[in-house]
Amino acid sequence: MSESVIKPRIERPALSQRLAQKMPLLLVPALMLIGLFAMGSGSTWLTLTAAGLAMGMMIFIMASGLTVVFGLMDVINFGHGAFISLGAFAGFTILGLLSAWIESPSVALNLGAVLLAVAFAMLVTGVAGYGFERLIVKPVYGQHLKQILVTMGGLVVIQQLIYVVWGPDEIVLARPTAFQGSFVVFEAAIEKYRVLAIVIGMALFGGMWLVLNKTRVGLLVRAGVQNREMVEALGYPITKLFLLVFMAGCALAGLGGVMWGIYQETITAHMGAEVMISVFIVVIIGGLGSVEGCFIGALLVGLLTNYTGFLVPKLSLISTILLMGVVLMWRPQGLYPVVKAH
Numbered sequence: 270m271s272e273s274v275i276k277p278r279i280e281r282p283a284l285s286q287r288l289a290q291k292m293p294l295l296l297v298p299a300l301m302l303i304g305l306f307a308m309g310s311g312s313t314w315l316t317l318t319a320a321g322l323a324m325g326m327m328i329f330i331m332a333s334g335l336t337v338v339f340g341l342m343d344v345i346n347f348g349h350g351a352f353i354s355l356g357a358f359a360g361f362t363i364l365g366l367l368s369a370w371i372e373s374p375s376v377a378l379n380l381g382a383v384l385l386a387v388a389f390a391m392l393v394t395g396v397a398g399y400g401f402e403r404l405i406v407k408p409v410y411g412q413h414l415k416q417i418l419v420t421m422g423g424l425v426v427i428q429q430l431i432y433v434v435w436g437p438d439e440i441v442l443a444r445p446t447a448f449q450g451s452f453v454v455f456e457a458a459i460e461k462y463r464v465l466a467i468v469i470g471m472a473l474f475g476g477m478w479l480v481l482n483k484t485r486v487g488l489l490v491r492a493g494v495q496n497r498e499m500v501e502a503l504g505y506p507i508t509k510l511f512l513l514v515f516m517a518g519c520a521l522a523g524l525g526g527v528m529w530g531i532y533q534e535t536i537t538a539h540m541g542a543e544v545m546i547s548v549f550i551v552v553i554i555g556g557l558g559s560v561e562g563c564f565i566g567a568l569l570v571g572l573l574t575n576y577t578g579f580l581v582p583k584l585s586l587i588s589t590i591l592l593m594g595v596v597l598m599w600r601p602q603g604l605y606p607v608v609k610a611h
Contacts, residue, residue, distance in 0.1 A: 293604040297568045304576045315457035317575045323463030325571025326470025327532060331525030331544065332551040332563050333477060334518030340558015340607045341490060342511050344406055345413050348420035349522055349548070351427035352394045353541030356523025357530035358435050360390035361442055364531075371445040379445035383465075383531070390527045391520040397427070398519025402512055424542065431538040439537045448531075466528060473521075477560045490514060550589050554596045556603025565604055566596075 301318060308314045335349045363386040364371055370382040405423045409415040443449070448462040481487035493500045493507040500507045522541075529544065530536040551570055555562025570589050578585040596604065 293562070293565055293600075296604075297565060297572070300569060300572050300576075304572065307576070307580055312456040313579070315455060316459060317579055318572065319457070319459045319463055319467075321572035321575035322568060323460075323466040323470075323532075323571070324574065325568040326466050327525060327528050328544075328547050328551055328570060329470055329564050329567035330473055330528055331522055332548040332555075332567060333473065333560060334521030334525075335548060336552045336555060336558060336560065336563040337477075338515055338518040339552060340556070341493075342514060343411070344515070345416045346406070346420050346518075347417055347545075348401065348405070348423040348427065349518075350541030350543075350545040351424045352398065352519045352522035353526040353529070353544065354431060354536070354538050355397060355427060355541075356390035356394045356526030357536040357540060358431055358440070358526075358538075359393040359523065360386035360527030361440055361530060361536055362435075363389045364442055364445075371443075374446055376447040379447040382445060383448075383527075387524055387527050390523040394523030394526075395516045395520035398516040399512070401519065402515045406515070428538045428542075435538075437538070439535050441535050442531075444531055444534060462532060466532065469528065473524075474560065474564050481560060486510070547589065550593050554593055554603060556600075556606030558607030559603065559605040562603055562605035 304318065305311070305314045308317070331353055334352075335346065338344050338346055338349075364382055367382040367385065370378040373379065401423055405419050406416065409419055444462055448465055451458040451460045453459075481490065489500060489505055489507070489510055493505075493510065497507055526536075526541060529540070533540075547570060551563055551566040554566035554569065555564070569592060573588050573592055574585055577588040600606075
């Protein structure tokens with residue numbers, strides 16, 4: 270008699286659970302279809318959709334660092350907005366020095382100036398993030414109320430330092446020549462800079478997803494969130510790793526500050542604090558620590574803001590708050606929260 274081979278049975282989630290897991294992925298295309306039917310005009314819809322996607326990508330760039338720090342390190346950093354402003358001023362300093370490049374009709378020189386500005390901004394905010402974490406955040410790990418108080422104090426300090434270095438006045442700088450103006454697609458006017466913002470946002474999302482899900486560093490970060498003591502027992506310096514995560518989050522805020530500053534063509538010391546409402550809404554909608562949820566939430570906020578601003582201008586002021594309320598009623602922990610072990 271032949272022996273039967275017993276194979277382990279792998280439990281698969283129920284169909285309803287798998288569908289519920291995929292549902293958030295449908296929100297962005299569903300909102301886009303609703304916008305198309307509400308407007309009726311394909312060219313208007315395409316213009317507003319491109320604007321909404323670009324705005325969403327820039328918000329995602331600014332929010333991605335915060336959601337990683339907030340969700341993975343359990344740090345409530347209300348000073349995140351200061352790094353957005355600091356990055357914008359650092360980046361605009363480089364753009365000012367490279368004025369001949371940004372005024373040139375050469376796409377290569379324009380793009381080179383932007384990339385150098387972004388690199389310098391990320392370097393400055395990353396180094397500043399190191400000092401911020403060591404001096405302000407480290408003493409209050411695990412103490413959320415104190416984190417809120419000290420990081421808000423850090424926000425004020427950095428804003429005052431910006432006044433000292435760059436002065437109290439706003440700085441105005443035109444976009445690089447190659448990214449000014451629009452081009453027409455199916456009778457819709459689409460700004461060139463918005464296309465650049467979409468490309469950079471998509472590249473950042475892809476890079477973050479790959480690092481967190483396909484690399485050893487990402488594995489250690491996620492393992493440290495699930496069971497910090499076990500990772501430390503295996504000999505990995507999780508404290509140093511989390512410090513690098515915090516610095517990376519600040520550097521991403523600097524990147525977002527440069528992108529937002531070029532979009533607005535004006536920067537101020539408090540610009541980061543002003544945009545933090547949208548950033549926090551995106552982080553909460555997406556789920557703390559979730560890059561995927563943050564990405565979807567940012568696109569929803571960008572699209573909804575532009576659609577309602579055109580269809581019902583008065584509603585656009587509270588549209589993102591309503592969106593957050595609806596999402597939290599459906600999924601109280603956000604679209605894709607990071608589940609931690611207890």
